[in-house]
Structures are given as C-alpha cells and as structure tokens.
Amino acid sequence: MQAFTVEQVRRLERAAMGPQDDGTLMQRAAAGLAAVLADELRTRAGHVYGTHVLVLVGPGNNGGDALWAAARLARRGVRVDAVGVLGTPHAEGLAALRAAGGRVVGTEALAALDAYDLAVDGVLGIGGRPGLPDDVADLVGRLADACVPVVAVDLPSGVAADTGAVPGAAVSAAVTVTFGVAKPCHLLEPARARTGRLVLVDIGLDTSAEEPELDAWDAARVADAWPWPARSSDKYAKGVVGVDCGSETYPGAGIMATYGAVHGGAGMVRFVGPESARATITANLPDVVFAPGRVQAHLLGSGWGERADGDRAVADAVASEVPGVLDADGIGHRPDRLPDSWLLTPHAGELARLLGIERSEVEDDPLAAVRAGAGRTGATVLLKGATQLVARPGVRTVEVAVPGPSWTGRAGSGDTLGGLCAAVLASGRPAHEAAVLGASLQAQTAAAHPGPLPPHVLAERCADRLGAWWQERHP
Ligand SMILES: NC(=O)C1=CN([C@@H]2O[C@H](COP(=O)(O)OP(=O)(O)OC[C@H]3O[C@@H](n4cnc5c(N)ncnc54)[C@H](OP(=O)(O)O)[C@@H]3O)[C@@H](O)[C@H]2O)[C@@H](O)CC1
Ligand SMILES: Nc1ncnc2c1ncn2[C@@H]1O[C@H](COP(=O)(O)OP(=O)(O)O)[C@@H](O)[C@H]1O
Ligand SMILES: [K+]
Numbered sequence: 001m002q003a004f005t006v007e008q009v010r011r012l013e014r015a016a017m018g019p020q021d022d023g024t025l026m027q028r029a030a031a032g033l034a035a036v037l038a039d040e041l042r043t044r045a046g047h048v049y050g051t052h053v054l055v056l057v058g059p060g061n062n063g064g065d066a067l068w069a070a071a072r073l074a075r076r077g078v079r080v081d082a083v084g085v086l087g088t089p090h091a092e093g094l095a096a097l098r099a100a101g102g103r104v105v106g107t108e109a110l111a112a113l114d115a116y117d118l119a120v121d122g123v124l125g126i127g128g129r130p131g132l133p134d135d136v137a138d139l140v141g142r143l144a145d146a147c148v149p150v151v152a153v154d155l156p157s158g159v160a161a162d163t164g165a166v167p168g169a170a171v172s173a174a175v176t177v178t179f180g181v182a183k184p185c186h187l188l189e190p191a192r193a194r195t196g197r198l199v200l201v202d203i204g205l206d207t208s209a210e211e212p213e214l215d216a217w218d219a220a221r222v223a224d225a226w227p228w229p230a231r232s233s234d235k236y237a238k239g240v241v242g243v244d245c246g247s248e249t250y251p252g253a254g255i256m257a258t259y260g261a262v263h264g265g266a267g268m269v270r271f272v273g274p275e276s277a278r279a280t281i282t283a284n285l286p287d288v289v290f291a292p293g294r295v296q297a298h299l300l301g302s303g304w305g306e307r308a309d310g311d312r313a314v315a316d317a318v319a320s321e322v323p324g325v326l327d328a329d330g331i332g333h334r335p336d337r338l339p340d341s342w343l344l345t346p347h348a349g350e351l352a353r354l355l356g357i358e359r360s361e362v363e364d365d366p367l368a369a370v371r372a373g374a375g376r377t378g379a380t381v382l383l384k385g386a387t388q389l390v391a392r393p394g395v396r397t398v399e400v401a402v403p404g405p406s407w408t409g410r411a412g413s414g415d416t417l418g419g420l421c422a423a424v425l426a427s428g429r430p431a432h433e434a435a436v437l438g439a440s441l442q443a444q445t446a447a448a449h450p451g452p453l454p455p456h457v458l459a460e461r462c463a464d465r466l467g468a469w470w471q472e473r474h475p
Contacts, residue, residue, distance in 0.1 A: 002212035002397075005162050006126045012180060012205040023092070026061060029179045030068035030202030036177045037073055037151055040118060046150065049077035051117040054110070054148070055102075057094075058123035059087025066122020066153045067093025073251065074100035074262040080106050081116075085123055085136045092162050102407040107139060113146035121150050123157035126183065131168030136212075140171055149174040153251020156194040162213075163365045164188025164387070181203035184217070184367065187216050187400055189386040189454045199426075211368070215236050215394045216400035222440045223469045227427035229265075237442055238267030239426025242295035244313060245302040245327070246417065249414050251277040253303020258288055259456040261299060263463035266426055266439065283395070297323050297426035301330015302415040311335075316341065323425050325434075326379070327418040333414075338379035343431040345418055346373070346383045367398055380431035382421070384414055388439040392432050399435045402442025412455035417442050419460060441465065 004012065018024055055064035055070045069089055070080045080102035082093040082094075091361045098104060123136060132140065132439040134185045137158075143150060155161055156172025164185045172198045178186060180203045185191035229238050246254020254273035261269045262285050262329045269288045271281055281288050282294055298317040304310060312331035319322050323341035326334060339343075344354075348366070351373050352359040362369040366383055373381040383389045386409075388401035422436030425431060446458060453461065 001014045001182055001188070001216045002215070002392075003187050003214040005146055005184065005213045006344045008210050008213065009126055009183065009205075011183060012207060012210065016180075016203070025179075026064055028203040029073065029201060032179070032203070033065055033069035033177045034072035036175065036199050036201075037069060037118065038119065039045075039078065040149070040175060042153060043226060044299070045117045048073070048415045050079070050154030052111070052115055052121060053081070053118050054113075054116045055080060055082040055120040055144075055285060056123050056136070056157075057082050057089045057440050058083050059089065061090065062095040062127070062153050062157075063122040064090030065125070066120050067097045069153075070102055070120065071096040071100040078459045079103075081110065083107055083110065085139060087131065091298060099395040104153060104358075107135075112466040113148055114119045116143075116146075116148050119143050119148045119150045121152040121173060123171070125154040125157075126161050128155075128157060128161070130158060130165060130454050132170065132172070133173055133211075137169030140169065145174065147164055152176040154178050154194070156182060156191065159185045159191035159194060163367060163435045164191040165189045165364050166193045166194065167364070170194055175199060177201055179203045181207060183293060187214055187387070188297055188366065192387065192403075199427065206305060210305050210398045213397065214400055215397050217402055217440055219402055219404040219440075219444055222402060222437060222444065223473070225433065226428045226437060226466070226469065227265075227424055228236070228431055228470065228473070233267075237295075237426065238424065239296040240268040240294065241266040241419070241426045242272060242298050243419070243422070243424045244272045244298070244317075245304070245418070246273040246277045247303055247305045247307065248274050248276050249305045250303035251280070252412060253415045255280050255284075255418045256415035256455050256459070257299055257327075258304045258460040260416035260438075260462075261423050262288065262419070263459040264420035264423030265463075265466060266423040272405060277291040295426070296428070297320060297325070297422045299327070299375070299422035301333070304329035304420050307333070323431060325418050325422045327379050327414065334377060334379075338377050340374075341431055343382060343421060343425065343435050344373065344377060344379045345382045345384060345414065345421065345435070345457060347414065351381070351383055364468070370398060380435060382435035382439060384417065384439070385409070388443070390432050390435040390439075396431060399432060399436050401439035402443050407452040408443060408446040409450070410455065410459070413458070414441070415453040416459040419459065421436030469473075
C-alpha cells in the first residue's frame, strides 16, 4: 500500500476535479463512507434500519463527507444525530441531512451516549492541525468510556496526517474510511494504532505522476520477494555472512547476530567476533566457521561497546567492496560516507546520535529523520521500532516493513534482526530489500507466535516461517 502527503493529495484532488469543485469527489467519498457505515451497523447491530448513529461534525469538508454520508443512512431508516463540535458545519451537507430526516443537535441535547450504535468522526481531515480542542476531546473521551465504536472519516481527528505523530488528544477509531489514497498517519505509529481497520474508497485519483511518500509491504509481497535459492544454488550462491559482533562485555550480541544470519538462510556464516562467544556458538550452531575468509556481506557493530579499533574494523570491511550491515555501537565508527549497498540499522536513539538531535525529534517525525540519516551517510538506513522505515539516499519514497507485535522489542532483537538482514544482503539483494525483508520476517514470525520469545528462539522460528512459505510455494 502506498501513502501520499497532504500536499500530494491536494494536488491529486485538484487534477481529478478540474478547475471547478462541483462536489463530485465529495459525493463519491460520501457514498463509499455510507456503504462502510451500513456494513458496520449490520455487523455490530445485526441490521441497518432503526439503528442510532451520532455524527461529530467539524468546520471543513471532512464534516461535509460525514453529513452527506449520514443523509444516505437517514434515508435508509437510521436515526442520525449530528452535532457541530467545531466551527460552522458544511452548509449543503447539513441541509441534505436535515432533508433526509436527520436531527442536528447541540452537545447538551445528546441522548445518553451508550444509546448510539456507532459514532462518526467527521471533525478534522487532512486540513486538521494535530490535537483537539478540550470540549471535543472531552466528548471523544466520553464516547470511548461508553464503548461506542467510532468510524473515522479520512483519518482519526487529532493525529498529524503527514508524520503519524499524536502530540495531543485524538480520536481512536475502530475503522477509518479514507479516500483515494492512504496518508502517512495510517501507516506510521502512533497514529496507526488509532486508525483501526483501514478501508480505502476509490474516488478516481490518478497517482501515476506522483512518487509516493511511503511504500508499505504486506505479507504476500515479502514471501514473493524473498531470495529463495535456485535448485542449483550452493552455499556460495546463497551467500556467506561475516559476523564481527559482540565483545568480551557483550558476547550475547555476537551469538544472537549469528543466530539471525544462520536462520535467515545464509549459505555460510563466518564468525570473527570475540573468543567468549565461540563456545556457545559451536555448541548451538556447529555449522558456523571461525576461520576468516571471503564473505558476500559483513555484519558489524552489535554489542561492540567501547571498541578501540572500531574505525579500522569498519573501514576494512567497507574497503573490501562487499556490502554490509552496520548496527548499534558500530554506527559511531562509520566513515563520513558509505556506499548505499551498506545498511545502517539504528533505533531512534542511535539515529538521533547520528544526526546530532534529540531522540524525541526522531520519534516526532521518524520519516524526516530516516531520510536525513540516509542523506547524511550515503547508506541505506533501517530505523527500527514499532514502525520500521527504510530510506535510501536520493530516493524520496520510504519503505515500511510489515509491522509486528510490540513484544518483539527486547534486548537482542536488534542483533538477530541485523543477522537476518545480512543473510538477505549476502544473497545479492540490494540493501533496502535486505532491510525490509529481514524486518518483515522478524515481525511476521513474532506475530504468528502466541507469546514473547527470546531473540535467539525467535530467530529459529524465522527459519520455520521461511520453511512454511517455501512449502506453500513448492507443494
Ligand atoms: N478536497 C477534496 O476534493 C476532497 C476532500 N475530501 C474531504 O475533505 C477533507 C479535507 O477538508 P478541508 O480541507 O476542508 O479540511 P478539514 O480537515 O475538514 O478541516 C479544516 C478546518 O478545520 C480547522 N481546524 C484544523 N485543525 C484544527 C484544530 N486542531 N482545532 C480546531 N480547528 C481546526 C481549520 O481551521 P483554520 O485552519 O482555518 O484555523 C479548518 O477550518 C478530507 O480530509 C476529506 O475528508 C473528500 O470529500 C474528497 C474530496
Ligand atoms: N513496539 C514495537 N513493535 C514491534 N517491534 C518492535 C517494537 N519495538 C522494537 N521493535 C523491534 O525490536 C527490535 C529491537 O531492536 P534494538 O532496539 O536495536 O534492540 P537491541 O539493540 O537490544 O538488540 C527491532 O527489530 C525493532 O524493530
Ligand atoms: K476525521
């Protein structure tokens, strides 16, 4: 799924509308919205006729969509109460709802909130600034307390459409009905969690001339794109990963990174990390070799801690003209510029350090931060976290890996993730694909398992998941 910024959406809408807005797009939006609302009512209440719906209406076209859709429901026998919560509601929409028999009420005249089967959030759309006025936030909170499910029009009011930030009060929707194209807030946490199920209504926008802001992968695309070995592939065709991770202080990072590379399907793994990790690796992964030699992808940096020769280790690996993954402490030892065949895998704190900004700035606008990371270093950058973003230097579109459950984030998960990415990189795939595939595999594996697993066990399950996909493709 691709997402486009507000500026792009406005441009797409203008192109679709022509010089004059004759209301056609709003009617398409409202028709699609009304159909989803009717489906929700049927699913939740068992029928459409006679149900009770509350519509929260703001001052712009978002409220217009909501009112026109509500008029369609009113004509089907739904009892609609619309309440103007902000500014002056869309005049034609209001007239249409009244003509269809809907009631327009003040907040003070609302029925007990738990009488409503559904609420429609038509407060703010792509013209909204983040946050909600206190009285609107209060009403939204009371609806949540009364367990009234909310269907958001275009986006949950209060979130930042382009960044996914939620700096103040915002709606939490069960379903969001968006028009034409998805917006970044639908795909980026924390706004994504407030979007609920996303339904896209076609209103006839032609996106072919726009570069998307985001390109989000789904499970089927991951399985299709995985570097499945050919029948003739030997270990060198699958790729050799050289792991230089861990330290005497953090031997586990070297072990977990190696688990990732082995279970991500590398043809061979050479471990050149600390002595203290080797006995455990030998006991659990006897296929790993300790002799230095040629590799097709490097993996460096996880668990290094303070490493006196870190600059030299990274410089030597880069000079070998083989791609690589540079993680965690290793990122601080990077040269000024890296080739885009190298992948940096920072979490928000590490990316903030790289950019010389506060962690909160990365968290508030992760898209801008991950792009800045790629621009600054020349490398491909995977920003880890609840939403995993991949940016390439000189490429506008940021890719989004398949998301997973939040319990994936624990000490060592990043180390195994580095190993998974390095295994894909060693197979000859470009760094951005290695990043998306590794991150998606880890997330999807975690999502398919009922409980939290330590990272090295999750790495083993990644191999099971690859095996299951392989069997589905070769019945
Ligand atoms: N364009 C099209 O062709 C189509 C558009 N469509 C629909 O239109 C929606 C966009 O409509 P829109 O541009 O009217 O903006 P919308 O978000 O409804 O409201 C902006 C108003 O809110 C106000 N305001 C903002 N933030 C605020 C805050 N925090 N607290 C308080 N007030 C705040 C702001 O005030 P101001 O900035 O002037 O202060 C302004 O008055 C879009 O999401 C989709 O649903 C569809 O029909 C398909 C075709
Ligand atoms: N809320 C979350 N939801 C899903 N995955 C997450 C979440 N938080 C972190 N992760 C994932 O967990 C891993 C943690 O990486 P990192 O912070 O580098 O851990 P460490 O350095 O301890 O190995 C990454 O793969 C990251 O994407
Ligand atoms: K809305």
